[in-house]
Amino acid sequence: MDLLSRAVAVAVEKHPRLQDKICTYGTAGFRTKAEDLDHVMYRVGLLAVLAARSRQATIGVMITASHNPEEDNGVKLIDQFGDMMPQAWEVYATQLANTTDKGIPAVLQSIVDVEKIDMSVKAVVFIARDTRPSSVSLSQAVQDGIQALGGDSKDFGLLTTPQLHYIVCCENTKGDYGVPSEEGYYDKMSKAFLSLQNEGANQGNYTPQVYLDAANGVGAPKVTELAGRISKHLQLQIVNDGSQGKLNYRCGADYVKIQQCAPEGLKVEPGMRCASFDGDADRIVYFFLDDQRRFHLMDGDKIATLVAGYLQELVRGSGLSLNLGLVQTAYANGSSTKFITQTMKVPVACVPTGVKHLHHKAQDFEVGVYFEANGHGTVIFSKGAQDKIRQQSKDQSLSPEQKKCAVRLASVMDVINQTVGDAMSDMLLVEVILSHRGWSVADWDAMYTDLPNRQIKIKVQDRTVVQTTDAERKVTSPAGLQEEIDRLVSGFTNGRSFVRPSGTEDVVRVYAEADTQGNADQLAHRVGLAVYEKAGGVGDKPAAP
Numbered sequence: 001m002d003l004l005s006r007a008v009a010v011a012v013e014k015h016p017r018l019q020d021k022i023c024t025y026g027t028a029g030f031r032t033k034a035e036d037l038d039h040v041m042y043r044v045g046l047l048a049v050l051a052a053r054s055r056q057a058t059i060g061v062m063i064t065a066s067h068n069p070e071e072d073n074g075v076k077l078i079d080q081f082g083d084m085m086p087q088a089w090e091v092y093a094t095q096l097a098n099t100t101d102k103g104i105p106a107v108l109q110s111i112v113d114v115e116k117i118d119m120s121v122k123a124v125v126f127i128a129r130d131t132r133p134s135s136v137s138l139s140q141a142v143q144d145g146i147q148a149l150g151g152d153s154k155d156f157g158l159l160t161t162p163q164l165h166y167i168v169c170c171e172n173t174k175g176d177y178g179v180p181s182e183e184g185y186y187d188k189m190s191k192a193f194l195s196l197q198n199e200g201a202n203q204g205n206y207t208p209q210v211y212l213d214a215a216n217g218v219g220a221p222k223v224t225e226l227a228g229r230i231s232k233h234l235q236l237q238i239v240n241d242g243s244q245g246k247l248n249y250r251c252g253a254d255y256v257k258i259q260q261c262a263p264e265g266l267k268v269e270p271g272m273r274c275a276s277f278d279g280d281a282d283r284i285v286y287f288f289l290d291d292q293r294r295f296h297l298m299d300g301d302k303i304a305t306l307v308a309g310y311l312q313e314l315v316r317g318s319g320l321s322l323n324l325g326l327v328q329t330a331y332a333n334g335s336s337t338k339f340i341t342q343t344m345k346v347p348v349a350c351v352p353t354g355v356k357h358l359h360h361k362a363q364d365f366e367v368g369v370y371f372e373a374n375g376h377g378t379v380i381f382s383k384g385a386q387d388k389i390r391q392q393s394k395d396q397s398l399s400p401e402q403k404k405c406a407v408r409l410a411s412v413m414d415v416i417n418q419t420v421g422d423a424m425s426d427m428l429l430v431e432v433i434l435s436h437r438g439w440s441v442a443d444w445d446a447m448y449t450d451l452p453n454r455q456i457k458i459k460v461q462d463r464t465v466v467q468t469t470d471a472e473r474k475v476t477s478p479a480g481l482q483e484e485i486d487r488l489v490s491g492f493t494n495g496r497s498f499v500r501p502s503g504t505e506d507v508v509r510v511y512a513e514a515d516t517q518g519n520a521d522q523l524a525h526r527v528g529l530a531v532y533e534k535a536g537g538v539g540d541k542p543a544a545p
């Protein structure tokens with residue numbers, strides 16, 4: 001039987017498409033109720049083989065629904081250097097997921113033709129999954145797809161999303177980036193962290209303890225692995241480790257960011273430096289309670305500011321001249337953008353939501369720092385910048401101070417997972433910076449004060465009626481909505497608000513910020529009502545704050 005016939009035969013026999021719900025490859029791959037995903041996973045397996053053949057390189061498939069409820073699941077393709085697949089492949093994925101079983105060969109053939117794929121090339125696909133109960137059988141469906149098209153799969157079992165990105169990148173760069181294994185990941189990161197901390201840890205107000213909420217997800221067993229290797233310089237107290245609680249339920253980075261409160265399962269006392277991972281450990285936020293037990297959140301914006309400021313200092317201190325920039329989305333707090341551009345004098349770019357947009361834009365800089373407000377982000381160094389930094393760190397003619405900065409910068413690069421936002425790697429980076437600065441969590445928080453803000457979701461008949469422009473900061477449809485938002489915003493001091501259709505949930509998201517929490521809540525509510533009225537809201541009207 002030829003490969004395409006086998007692809008359809010296995011589909012019909014083992015992974016038939018039982019309903020015609022349309023499934024779209026969105027901001028973060030396919031994501032929906034786990035029970036609707038079996039045939040989608042199988043087809044992603046098929047597509048991964050084509051991707052591997054077209055690139056003549058190893059491709060990754062990660063099975064996770066990140067911060068979403070345990071009942072959901074999802075899948076993402078990882079390209080050869082650990083980055084996201086280009087747009088064209090998202091379209092192929094959507095076509096393949098939604099065709100009938102019998103339609104599979106035609107879609108595959110059209111991709112083979114357009115991409116000029118040689119089907120005799122060996123194809124290897126690396127697979128990993130999160131801790132959702134459904135991930136086991138869905139992973140098998142992906143593997144069945146890979147096998148049906150004659151590809152080889154290597155199943156890494158449980159990994160965080162960024163670990164798989166890292167391993168795929170190492171594999172395809174022939175070890176330049178590191179050893180392509182979970183062990184290689186811990187090894188590179190912990191060595192870089194320990195060498196940085198051996199030289200400059202435990203200064204001033206810094207204390208080497210973090211209380212970590214692992215969202216009852218895959219981050220828990222993985223960060224436990226890491227913790228053992230770095231305990232000389234960082235003691236991690238891990239809660240929500242999956243031993244009893246439910247994944248992402250009233251815990252994890254998304255919960256903490258949106259609810260603006262501590263997660264359940266962690267008894268927070270004033271001054272404790274706490275952090276939360278999301279369900280697949282590609283996001284992190286920090287938080288603490290002050291002496292009045294008020295909750296303070298250090299989200300992606302605060303992490304980005306901390307990181308960009310530190311890198312700026314190291315670059316200057318080492319005598320290098322590298323163009324450093326920061327990438328945010330419209331969700332970035334207005335205070336952070338103002339602080340970064342006006343006080344730090346670092347250029348800021350704003351792009352649409354979704355890490356692929358941020359990652360892409362960050363490549364415009366020699367050192368590109370990018371973070372979504374929700375805590376997903378990393379730093380990428382251009383090839384040229386990496387070479388310059390490594391050379392500088394070996395230059396004997398530098399002053400001792402310059403040398404120290406250059407050596408630090410080189411080690412800092414090794415702590416960072418440049419392929420994608422990574423909660424574990426970001427945590428190490430934050431800890432390095434806080435300790436080198438001698439800062440407590442409150443010192444960090446004092447860099448600038450966030451404008452009070454609120455995010456709400458509005459259910460509408462069809463979220464695609466809401467269309468946006470200007471990096472999602474303005475609505476172009478439905479007619480009149482933007483004018484209404486402008487009118488509402490003008491009534492609030494420091495008011496700002498925008499709305500956009502979610503790429504991962506069936507809702508329209510509303511964001512608002514203003515001078516007080518009460519005003520931010522009011523503004524979000526009023527804009528939410530305008531969305532409900534003009535964009536076809538369904539169910540109950542948004543409740544007053």
Ligand SMILES: CC(=O)N[C@H]1[C@@H](OP(=O)(O)O)O[C@H](CO)[C@@H](O)[C@@H]1O
Binds near residue numbers: 353354355502503504
């Ligand atoms: C406001 C917000 O946090 N949106 C999240 C969310 O996307 P939406 O398109 O807003 O549903 O999930 C994405 C994937 O995890 C993440 O990249 C993004 O930042």
Ligand SMILES: [Mg+2]
Binds near residue numbers: 279280281282283
């Ligand atoms: Mg995630």
